Amino acid sequence: MKKINLLNITTESINLNSKNIDLKSTFDILQTINNEDKLIALAVEKELDVIAKTVDEIYKRVSNNGKVFYIGAGSSGRIGVLDASEMLPTYGVGDMFYGIMAGGDIALRLPVEGAEDDEQLAINDLENCNINKNDVVFAIGASGRTPYCISALKYAKQKNALAISLSMTKDSEFKMHSDIAIEIDSGPEVVTGSTRMKSGTATKMVLNMISTTTMIKFNKVYDNLMVDVIATNIKLENRCINIIKSICKIEDENLIIETLKKANMQVKPAIIMILKDVDYIKAITLLNLNNNNLRTIIEN
Incomplete structure (x- = not known):
């Protein structure tokens, strides 16, 4: 030893x-x-x-x-x-x-x-x-x-x-x-x-x-919300919905779920699609142009 x-x-x-x-x-x-x-x-x-x-x-x-x-x-x-x-x-x-x-x-x-x-x-x-x-x-x-x-x-x-x-x-x-x-x-x-x-x-x-x-x-958080969370289970799916509700200030869950599906279950693009009234491709483009900074996109 x-x-x-x-x-x-x-x-x-x-x-x-x-x-x-x-x-x-x-x-x-x-x-x-x-x-x-x-x-x-x-x-x-x-x-x-x-x-x-x-x-x-x-x-x-x-x-x-x-x-x-x-x-x-x-x-x-x-x-x-x-x-x-x-x-x-x-x-x-x-x-x-x-x-x-x-x-x-x-x-x-x-x-x-x-x-x-x-x-x-x-x-x-x-x-x-x-x-x-x-x-x-x-x-x-x-x-x-x-x-x-x-x-x-x-x-x-x-x-x-x-x-x-x-x-x-x-x-x-x-x-x-x-x-x-x-x-x-x-x-x-x-x-x-x-x-x-x-x-x-x-x-x-x-x-x-x-x-x-x-x-x-790395802009993975908006306010104190995890806006790049991946919905791998029911709990996280519901968290995604609640995050979008909070940021977009809406209660229409049907709209949120429909938008999330169009956004491949990605929270950031879904938020942009709702707030900026754009499609998924445009939302991704905005993210790429703004270093994935959701706050910059929302406030401008």
């Missing part, structure tokens, strides 16, 4: 607030967890400047046909895959954000022994992605020392891609290999080392913020 020093990793230290948690009542255990979770949003807030820089750099590269590759192991990798997979149904984007998991898809459900320590595995995974200078390799790991992730960051540098990392450890090993390092001080876990807890919560918060803000900058 290879020995590593975990003493300087915050997530591996003892949380004094959860000492003797095994002696507590059900309610007191839950309250302890809840109290610790309350600290996470405040910890994330302290890194907003770095997170904002991250979004701006991602936007710059994706605007130039780049892609974002979340890469990680264990809980961190799973959260990255989750965030990337939500971009298509929520914003109609399937070619900007990708999730890469150490150990492959099977590791989403089952632990793959040794995957997070396999440096060559990260290289192999990224070689399949044809990384270039416009891309972003975004390594995620609570400890900030995962060999798989560090290898990915080094590979990104070799390909002149932007190397970004997210960890829960200040001055982590990730930082030494990153162009931008987001380091959230999430503190010790309630159950020592169980980084699926506070660290996982912080990771999901940060990735949600980054991907959502990027989509807003």
Whole structure:
């Protein structure tokens, strides 16, 4: 067994607030967890400047046909895959954000022994992605020392891609290999080392913020409505109808459904067709001429 020093990793230290948690009542255990979770949003807030820089750099590269590759192991990798997979149904984007998991898809459900320590595995995974200078390799790991992730960051540098990392450890090993390092001080876990807890919560918060803000900058949101949503189920079909009702200020659902069908179930063109009294082709033309900015079209 290879020995590593975990003493300087915050997530591996003892949380004094959860000492003797095994002696507590059900309610007191839950309250302890809840109290610790309350600290996470405040910890994330302290890194907003770095997170904002991250979004701006991602936007710059994706605007130039780049892609974002979340890469990680264990809980961190799973959260990255989750965030990337939500971009298509929520914003109609399937070619900007990708999730890469150490150990492959099977590791989403089952632990793959040794995957997070396999440096060559990260290289192999990224070689399949044809990384270039416009891309972003975004390594995620609570400890900030995962060999798989560090290898990915080094590979990104070799390909002149932007190397970004997210960890829960200040001055982590990730930082030494990153162009931008987001380091959230999430503190010790309630159950020592169980980084699926506070660290996982912080990771999901940060990735949600980054991907959502990027989509807003790409005109995927009007007001606070997801106007590029893809209606893949009944709930989302009804959401599309409600979005059109809200923006067009109409209640005629038959008209909305008829227009949506003519617009291939796309919300933006349907809104333009109703408000500007144009056909689908003209609506698409207007979107193309205005960088897909619905607000510009509506207000002019």
